[in-house]
Structure formats: structure tokens, C-alpha cells
Amino acid sequence: MPHPLFHASDFHLKRRAASLAIAALLAFASLAVALAGVIIPARPAPASVAAPPRGELRSADGRVLAGGDLPRRVYPLGPLAAPVIGFVGASGGLEGLERASDPQLRRGEDLTLTLDTRVQAAAESILTEALERTDAEYASAAVLDTRSGDLLALASVPGFDPNAWRATPPDRWRNRAVLDEYEPGSVVKALTVAALLNEGRTTPDTQYDTPMWRRFAGATINDIVAHPPTLKTRQILRYSSNVGMTRLVEGVPAELLHRYFTAYGFGRPVRLGLPAGDGLLRDPADWSPLTQATQSFGQGLTVTTLQLAVAFNVLANDGRYVTPRILAGAPSTSRRVLTPQTAATMRELLHGVVDDGIKTKAELPGYHVGGKTGTAQVVVDGRYSAQVFSSTFAGFLPAARPRFTVAVMVRGAKREYQGSQLAAPIFREISSTLLSLYALRPEMVRPPTAEP
Incomplete structure (x- = not known):
């Protein structure tokens, strides 16, 4: 029997209140879960985006x-x-x-x-053999297609294996053909003579008084190769006469020679898409008569091997400077530096330099080339060294209608360091590769002489 004070209505009220409390608690819990999903959403796994493969x-x-x-x-x-x-x-x-x-x-x-691996491999092999034979420090070469400016080879030795570059001294990584600057020596005489011919300031057969030594602008200028006391312009190149060069440039405005050297590409980096040295070419206002004379025969200015090749390519390419290329399809520009007649005359003169002086050193039987050697003392600790030399040669082949232009530099040879002994034979061996690979036929007669 229910307690008298306990009524049925109270029981039902308490039961309903408990049910409402449980319902409210469940609703609150559901709401909390829902809100948690909104405030702190589950982070999706990042989608992996594959990078494109590196180009070849x-x-x-x-x-x-x-x-x-x-x-x-x-x-x-x-x-x-x-x-x-x-x-x-x-x-x-x-x-x-x-x-x-x-x-x-x-x-x-x-x-x-643009590199042809066959030409590149030959150039590197020939340079390496020369280093080993003469105990030289390093060497470089550039081989250009004369018309297009495409680089068929750009060699710097000793090199390294990029598959194991960490195991190689950093100086081996250096692209010396493009970066290293040096005084080129007598090879520049050809470019000076071309400028003076182009300006009508000399002719191939103009004669000059050329003793074996001469006092000029407070200094003594000496020649090494014995020669007659009077030389024509063509013979000044043939005997590589420093005294003759002082006669040629005496009284020539510094601005004139500077303008031509700049047009050849000296004093500015070659636009190749790679870091490049610009070389040293002083402002003409700073030239004295002596510095003008020494620069005319390749001392007091510096170039890279690529700059030297591109400058000589003006002589080979009918007087036009063409921008060299290392990447196929890269833009190429050209501009006129010399008249076609001047360029043709220089090709004839430089063929004579080879045939009449270093034929067996620079030329293969049955073929004709043109070029000029250089041998320059290297500045060591602020002074010209009597033991360290840069040996250079720049030239083109075939002489009459060049297809290839080549420049070579070897530094620090302990033996056979003269350009005619070292750089010219390297040019000959590279020429042999080009003649063979591109199937150029022998020329059994000497190219015709260009009229001055």
C-alpha cells in the first residue's frame, strides 16, 4: 500500500524529469561531437605532386x-x-x-x-698528350664552325669526371677556354696588321726599316728570329718582328687600334650563356706610345682562348664577327669589322706565314692553312717570368675558303714552350681530325695570292 504522502502523480513527474535529463545529456553530447568535427576537421593526406624529370x-x-x-x-x-x-x-x-x-x-x-663529341674528344686527347710531353700546367682550345659560329669543341685540360666531382680539386672544374685570361703574344700581330690594312695605313708590300733591336719610347724593343734589315709588312708577320710592329703603329691614333680590338671582341665577355672572362683592354686615353706598341704585338692586353678564336674568325669569315654558340638554335648575330678584301688579303698573308715559316709544324701535306703563333711571358708575383710562358696559335682551314677556326693555348710548358714548337703542332693535329671527319679533299695547289 503506497505511503499516504506518496502520490502517483509525483512518481510520474520524477520519472519524466529523469528521462528529460538523460535526453538532454545525449543531445549535448551529440552536439559537442558535431561541433568538434567543424572546429577541428580531419586533415587529409597531402597529394604527392611529381616534379618533372630533369632535362638531358x-x-x-x-x-x-x-x-x-x-x-x-x-x-x-x-x-x-x-x-x-x-x-x-x-x-x-x-x-x-x-x-x-x-x-x-x-x-x-x-x-x-653544338659540340661534336668526336672533335671534342680529339681536342682533349691532343691537349692532354701535349701537357704530358712538355710537363705544362694546363691547356685550352676552341674550334669554331667559321660561318655559323657553332663551337664544335671547347676543351680545357686537365679536366675531371663529373660523376665523381667531389673527389676532384676545384681548379679542375674550371672552364679555362672561356674564363682564363692571359697575354696572347705575337698572335695579335695579325689582328693589328688587319686593322691597319683596312684603314689604308699600310699594304702587304710596304717596306720598313727593321733592325734586330730598336730604342722606342724609352724602351729597347728586340726581335728573336734573325731577319733582313728591311722588311715588308708581310715579312713582319713572317718573321714576327716586334721592331717591325713598332714601325707599323708609330703615329697611329690609339683610338683607331682600340676601336678595332673592341670590334674583334677584346675587353668584353663573349655572350655564350656561360660565365666568361672579358680580358683586359685599357681605355685608349691611358695608352702611351710604348703601351700601344706592346699591345700591337700582344703584351699589355689579355684575352681568353675563346675570344682569340672569335677574333681570328673575323679574318676567316670575310671580315664579319659572328657570335659563337654552344647551344644549338641559340640566337646568332654578325657584324662587319673588315672589308672582304682585307680579310682575303690577311688569309693570304697568314697562309704565307705558315708555308714560309712553320709549314711542317702547322700544316698537313696536301692542305693549306693560315695562322699565327704567339709566345708570351707570364706575369708571376707582379713581374714577367723568365720560366713561365703562354704558347698560342690561332688559325683557320682551308686557307682559301675556311670552314673551321681554331685557337690553342698552353701555359707553363717546361719544354718546347715556343708557340711554333707546341701550339702550332696541336693546331695541326686538331686540323687533321677535322679534315678526316668532314672529308675535306686535299688542295694540291697553293691558294691564289690576294691583290693588296
Whole structure:
């Protein structure tokens, strides 16, 4: 029997209140879960976006020079053209074209170089043999297609293997053909004579008084190769007469020679898409009569091997400067520096320099080339060294209608350091490769002499 004070209505009220409390608690819990889902959403797993594969570097003859992505980048031809190609690190290109063309390669673009691996390999091998034979420090060479300006070879030795670049001293990474600046010596005489011929200030057969030594502008200028006391302009080149060059440039305005040297490309970096040295060419206002004379025969100014090749290419290319290229399809420009007649005359004169002086050193039987040697003392600790020399040769082939222009430099040879002993034979051997690869027929007669 229910307690008298406990009514049924109270029981039902308490039961309803408990039910409402439980319902409210469940509703609050559901709301809290829902709100938690809004405020702190579940973070989706990031979508993986694959980077495009790194582009390849290929040669003009279709060989892969660099391929694969950054962690697994490989260089199938090893040391071949390594200072040009460069190498990569974990984050991108570090040297050479790997660095200079890093944005394009990152986008997956394949780049074709103008280099012919056959010419490149031959140039590197010939230079390396010369280093070993003469115990020289290093050497470089540039081989141009005369008309297009395409670089068929750009060699710097000793080189390195980009597959193992960390194990190589950094000086081996250096693209010396483009970066290293040096005094070229007598090879510049040809460019000076071309400027004076072009301006009508001399002719090939103008005669000059040329003793074996001469006091000029407070200094004694000496010649090395014995020669007659009177020389024509063509013979000044043939005997590489410093005294003769002082006669040629005496009284010539400094601005005139400076304008031609600038037009040849001296004193400014070659636009190649790679870091490049600009060389030293002083303002003409700073030239004294003595510095003008010494610069006319290649002392007191500096060039790179590529600059030297491009300058001589003006003589080979009918007087037009053509911008060199290392990447196929890159823009190329040209401008006139000399008249076609002046260029033809210089080709005839420089063929005579070879045939009448160093024929067996620079030329193969049955072929005709033109060029000029240079031997320059190297400045060491602020003074010209009597033991360290730069040996140079620049020239073109065939002499009458050049297809190729070549420049060579060897530094620090302990033996056979004269340009005629060292650089000229290197030119001859590179020429032999070009003649063979491109099937150029022998010329059994000497090219006709150009009229002055």
C-alpha cells in the first residue's frame, strides 16, 4: 500500500524529469561531437605532386652528355667536355651548363649543344698528350664552325669526371677556354696588321726599316728570329718582328687600334650563356706610345682562348664577327669589322706565314692553312717570368675558303714552350681530325695570292 504522502502523480513527474535529463545529456553530447568535427576537421593526406624529370644535355652528334634526375644524375661520357657541362648537387646545377641552364633543365627541357663529341674528344686527347710531353700546367682550345659560329669543341685540360666531382680539386672544374685570361703574344700581330690594312695605313708590300733591336719610347724593343734589315709588312708577320710592329703603329691614333680590338671582341665577355672572362683592354686615353706598341704585338692586353678564336674568325669569315654558340638554335648575330678584301688579303698573308715559316709544324701535306703563333711571358708575383710562358696559335682551314677556326693555348710548358714548337703542332693535329671527319679533299695547289 503506497505511503499516504506518496502520490502517483509525483512518481510520474520524477520519472519524466529523469528521462528529460538523460535526453538532454545525449543531445549535448551529440552536439559537442558535431561541433568538434567543424572546429577541428580531419586533415587529409597531402597529394604527392611529381616534379618533372630533369632535362638531358645532348651533343650535336646525338650523344647524351648528362641525364637522369638530381639524385641519380649521370654523365655517360665521363670527363668529356666536363668543364662545359658541369655537374649538379642535391638542389640543382652547381657548375657549367648544369648551373647556367638550370631553370630550363628543371622544367624538363632537353638541350642540344653544338659540340661534336668526336672533335671534342680529339681536342682533349691532343691537349692532354701535349701537357704530358712538355710537363705544362694546363691547356685550352676552341674550334669554331667559321660561318655559323657553332663551337664544335671547347676543351680545357686537365679536366675531371663529373660523376665523381667531389673527389676532384676545384681548379679542375674550371672552364679555362672561356674564363682564363692571359697575354696572347705575337698572335695579335695579325689582328693589328688587319686593322691597319683596312684603314689604308699600310699594304702587304710596304717596306720598313727593321733592325734586330730598336730604342722606342724609352724602351729597347728586340726581335728573336734573325731577319733582313728591311722588311715588308708581310715579312713582319713572317718573321714576327716586334721592331717591325713598332714601325707599323708609330703615329697611329690609339683610338683607331682600340676601336678595332673592341670590334674583334677584346675587353668584353663573349655572350655564350656561360660565365666568361672579358680580358683586359685599357681605355685608349691611358695608352702611351710604348703601351700601344706592346699591345700591337700582344703584351699589355689579355684575352681568353675563346675570344682569340672569335677574333681570328673575323679574318676567316670575310671580315664579319659572328657570335659563337654552344647551344644549338641559340640566337646568332654578325657584324662587319673588315672589308672582304682585307680579310682575303690577311688569309693570304697568314697562309704565307705558315708555308714560309712553320709549314711542317702547322700544316698537313696536301692542305693549306693560315695562322699565327704567339709566345708570351707570364706575369708571376707582379713581374714577367723568365720560366713561365703562354704558347698560342690561332688559325683557320682551308686557307682559301675556311670552314673551321681554331685557337690553342698552353701555359707553363717546361719544354718546347715556343708557340711554333707546341701550339702550332696541336693546331695541326686538331686540323687533321677535322679534315678526316668532314672529308675535306686535299688542295694540291697553293691558294691564289690576294691583290693588296
